[in-house]
Amino acid sequence: MSNSAPERSVERSYALYREALEIIPGGVQLISRRPQLYALGMTPPYVSRGKGSRFWDLDGNEYIDFMMCVGASILGYADDAVDEAVIAQIRQGTAYSVSHPLEYELARELIATIPCAEMVRYCKGGGEANTIAVRIARGYTGREKVLFCGYHGWHDWYLAANLENDSVLDAHLLPGIKPQGVPQGLAGTALPFRYNDLESLEQQLEHNKGQVACIILEASRGASLPAPGFLEGVRALATAHGAVLIFDEVVTGFRLGLGGAQAQFGVLPDLATYAKAISNGYAMGAVVGRGAVMSVVGEMFVSSTYWSDSVGLAASLATIRELRKRDAFARITAIGTRFQQSFNELAEEHELPLRASGLPQQIAISASSGDSEQKRGLKDYYVQEMTRRGFFTSFGVSPSYAHTDADLDEAIGAWRAVFPLLRAALHTGDWDARIVARSVDAFRRQVG
Ligand SMILES: Cc1ncc(COP(=O)(O)O)c(C=O)c1O
Numbered sequence: 001m002s003n004s005a006p007e008r009s010v011e012r013s014y015a016l017y018r019e020a021l022e023i024i025p026g027g028v029q030l031i032s033r034r035p036q037l038y039a040l041g042m043t044p045p046y047v048s049r050g051k052g053s054r055f056w057d058l059d060g061n062e063y064i065d066f067m068m069c070v071g072a073s074i075l076g077y078a079d080d081a082v083d084e085a086v087i088a089q090i091r092q093g094t095a096y097s098v099s100h101p102l103e104y105e106l107a108r109e110l111i112a113t114i115p116c117a118e119m120v121r122y123c124k125g126g127g128e129a130n131t132i133a134v135r136i137a138r139g140y141t142g143r144e145k146v147l148f149c150g151y152h153g154w155h156d157w158y159l160a161a162n163l164e165n166d167s168v169l170d171a172h173l174l175p176g177i178k179p180q181g182v183p184q185g186l187a188g189t190a191l192p193f194r195y196n197d198l199e200s201l202e203q204q205l206e207h208n209k210g211q212v213a214c215i216i217l218e219a220s221r222g223a224s225l226p227a228p229g230f231l232e233g234v235r236a237l238a239t240a241h242g243a244v245l246i247f248d249e250v251v252t253g254f255r256l257g258l259g260g261a262q263a264q265f266g267v268l269p270d271l272a273t274y275a276k277a278i279s280n281g282y283a284m285g286a287v288v289g290r291g292a293v294m295s296v297v298g299e300m301f302v303s304s305t306y307w308s309d310s311v312g313l314a315a316s317l318a319t320i321r322e323l324r325k326r327d328a329f330a331r332i333t334a335i336g337t338r339f340q341q342s343f344n345e346l347a348e349e350h351e352l353p354l355r356a357s358g359l360p361q362q363i364a365i366s367a368s369s370g371d372s373e374q375k376r377g378l379k380d381y382y383v384q385e386m387t388r389r390g391f392f393t394s395f396g397v398s399p400s401y402a403h404t405d406a407d408l409d410e411a412i413g414a415w416r417a418v419f420p421l422l423r424a425a426l427h428t429g430d431w432d433a434r435i436v437a438r439s440v441d442a443f444r445r446q447v448g
Helices: 011-023 080-090 101-111 125-143 158-164 198-205 232-238 261-264 291-298 312-326 327-348 372-388 405-429
Strands: 045-050 052-056 063-066 119-123 143-147 190-192 212-217 244-248 271-272 285-289 356-360 363-369
Touching: 052 285, 063 372, 080 312, 080 327, 101 119, 101 285, 101 312, 119 125, 119 291, 125 158, 125 212, 125 271, 125 285, 143 158, 143 198, 143 312, 158 190, 158 291, 198 212, 212 232, 232 244, 232 285, 244 261, 244 405, 261 271, 327 356, 327 405, 363 372, 372 405
Parallel strands: 143 190, 143 212, 212 244, 244 271
Antiparallel strands: 045 052, 052 063, 119 285, 271 285, 356 363
């Protein structure tokens, strides 16, 4: 196979993006849709349609997508069974003056599926689910402080972490988040601890004795897997300090199996939050948990018009049932495992310091050696060359049920063409000459 790839025009997409930037501040509604995070100038800002593991951009180019709407599209784009359930529901109406029984039906399904779930509330997204969970924890305990690890959304309770020092959140997924607009009065209410570091959690609990409402974390993320005893230790510390333990399962939920991370790792939180894969691309979120904790929300003011619209409910029910019926977890695991094995074998063959690690359902590629310029060069050059060859991908990979072995065969063909280029760049160090479509920090340049 030749090492060069035909140029794809993304002119229409970028012309629209430039215009959109004039009337939509920041250009996008979700930071990870910013093209500057990938290969700016090459990564298409706009899609026209998607099906299965693929989408077509505004200029008509086809991509095999390894991101799948930040993992939300777990069964694939435009899944027939989910879409038919939604369309049938739409024909009956979508949101009414009173509740629809689907609300109860989905709650029963979630309770039967998720180990810690005894009661359920709904919302429309992950950040919102976490905000509700934190509110419940504060209401239940009568305390204010939140100990967190990782990324949990855009709301005030979380961004408050950056009020006293605006680099606190840098180590928790997204660097450069400014707490602009978050009331200064919330300073000191959201405090970080380090993943796999029980001591850092214990220190925070001791320093804030009797004031911690909840501990919130993702049980695993990308390459970060729980060290033996870590989650059990977090559970024990939460119980000992009377803090509510919240697992943010916005990414792990339904991806690490129907029971999510809590079933996978065998540790039960008090509350767990869901969005993304719960509904295969329809807006939906949920907070579930122990009845004793959840029931306080019945007395609190937590309420919104579209939280129980029947589109999200129908989509979630269909998604969960299809995931179960198709044994999607086994398929996603097989695809992810083949991705990791093939990627790692070829990387080794080409003497690249790149590894695809983490769980096969939630893969993280990283460079194991080299300085920051080299690491960034490897990532940008990889993304650029894979984009040229028709892949929408980066260093975080979300395999879906819709990915086929033929998709992986294509990926393997692309790696065989791209890895020698990376090897050559490592040798010469001429990253700038080779990378024409660089990534840019999330909060910097918006268009090339
Ligand atoms: C772990 C985690 N929690 C919460 C969120 C926020 O979810 P949403 O974008 O649906 O508000 C995300 C989004 O990426 C996430 O990864």
